[in-house]
Amino acid sequence: MYPRKFSYVAPNSVGEVLRLLRRYGDEAKLLAGGQSLIPMMKLRIVGPSVVIDLKNLKGRLAYIKDGGRAVRIGALTTHAEVELSETLRREVPLLPEVAKWVGDMQIRNMGTLGGSLAHSDPAADWPVAMLALDASVTVQGQRRRVVPVSRFHRGPFTTALKPTELLTEITVPKPPKGHGWSWKKFERKAGDFATVNVAAIVVPDGQGRVKSASIAVGSVSSVPYRAARAERMLRGKRPDAELLNGVAEAAAEPAQPTSDLRGSAEYKKWLTRVMVRRALEEALSRAGLSVEVAQHA
Ligand SMILES: Cc1cc2nc3c(=O)[nH]c(=O)nc-3n(C[C@H](O)[C@H](O)[C@H](O)COP(=O)(O)OP(=O)(O)OC[C@H]3O[C@@H](n4cnc5c(N)ncnc54)[C@H](O)[C@@H]3O)c2cc1C
Structure with a gap:
């Protein structure tokens, strides 16, 4: 099936994304890897009138950084990037293992961590791993807030995100050596x-x-x-x-x-x-x- 007609924008900054979200609210949908959103649009489960593509923010929001006591992962980091990360293999080996089990190679190359957490499918893999690790997510709206994953998922396909907010980062505390x-x-x-x-x-x-x-x-x-x-x-x-x-x-x-x-x-x-x-x-x-x-x- 074809999706409903929609306008498409690909902003160049987080500020621009937030302005668009404030302007269009519930009418808009963010597009990250598209591995959940596009099938849902094609099946007409959702029908946004505006799609805000995050592809131009890859340079800003796709990273895996060793932050001392925690590893910080940008929301647009793909499943495949987690699977191949040396930092994560060393510090949080659970995560590259989880990545290997997400869908198939194509899904892993396109789909993102932020997209998976925001989508909140009850059968998804990342919410489970992040819950075990006591991870938290950073959410940017008019102000910035940090939400523990334990309070982020509110129900099937429902999270603590407001329609005007963007998930920007996942913070994963490093488990102790020898765990x-x-x-x-x-x-x-x-x-x-x-x-x-x-x-x-x-x-x-x-x-x-x-x-x-x-x-x-x-x-x-x-x-x-x-x-x-x-x-x-x-x-x-x-x-x-x-x-x-x-x-x-x-x-x-x-x-x-x-x-x-x-x-x-x-x-x-x-x-x-x-x-x-x-x-x-x-x-x-x-x-x-x-x-x-x-x-x-
Ligand atoms: C055939 C198939 C098999 C799959 N198998 C698995 C599996 O085994 N395990 C698993 O866990 N998942 C699986 N998935 C889902 C896959 O992991 C998706 O990549 C993921 O759920 C969504 O990530 P995405 O980047 O593609 O997000 P998108 O599809 O682009 O977006 C999903 C939703 O999140 C919102 N969103 C995206 N990014 C942000 C952000 N930064 N801030 C706020 N909102 C945002 C979008 O607006 C949309 O509502 C599968 C998908 C398919 C099609």
Whole structure:
């Protein structure tokens, strides 16, 4: 199907983008990689009267910078740029791994981190990884504000962004040296959106115990969630198979999946337990806290 008729502008500065957003408000849509917006326009799910292309801001808003205690990623950075970033491989290895699993090569070359977070698809990968990492986003409107990712996603395709705001940067605190991490995405076929996706970070205390853990779960609720009770169960413990089964059970508890083409709600709940358990085994092992691998959840 053809999209509805629209005007097209490609401003050269953030200031110009903001002026256009103020002028057109809800009538306008920002175009980043176009990998979600264009299909939605073609299917007439959205029909903006003005498309504001961000392509001329690539030089300003596509970067990955080591900022000391955090890595700063420009909103127009593509999935492929994250996948290939040496800085991220060294400092936040979870992120290049997540990038590898986003769609296919074409999607990764065009799609952007900012676009994915702003789009807020409940089955997207970046919101889950960023939640596990306690990342935040910088949003520029009439004033600049920083919003933790935990408060950014408000529902399916709904975020804290106002129609007059531009997402400019993602700030990712560096996990401590020696941390373990894991990304587990269950997909029906290569390049598909997730049935369940899980990000786990484990920080060891140097004496065989877990100092802290972070577990984020996606695709099985309206927005990704942090498995807070499961994280608490791990803290200060020497992990064993029994503990991990309990933690996986607790992590799946908040899931509220719906039955669809990817499986029944009951199956997805079970799958969440399995994927959390696998993610924890891998993250613990990378943190030097191997667990005797026994019966899976
Ligand atoms: C076949 C296919 C498979 C895919 N598979 C996956 C997958 O496995 N995992 C996954 O996570 N994603 C997947 N995606 C989605 C893909 O990652 C998109 O690139 C991403 O969701 C949107 O990024 P974009 O840069 O293309 O944004 P666009 O499509 O350009 O924009 C998306 C929305 O965000 C808004 N927006 C964009 N940038 C900004 C900004 N800086 N500030 C404010 N608003 C902004 C736009 O106005 C629009 O509403 C897939 C897409 C397709 C078509």
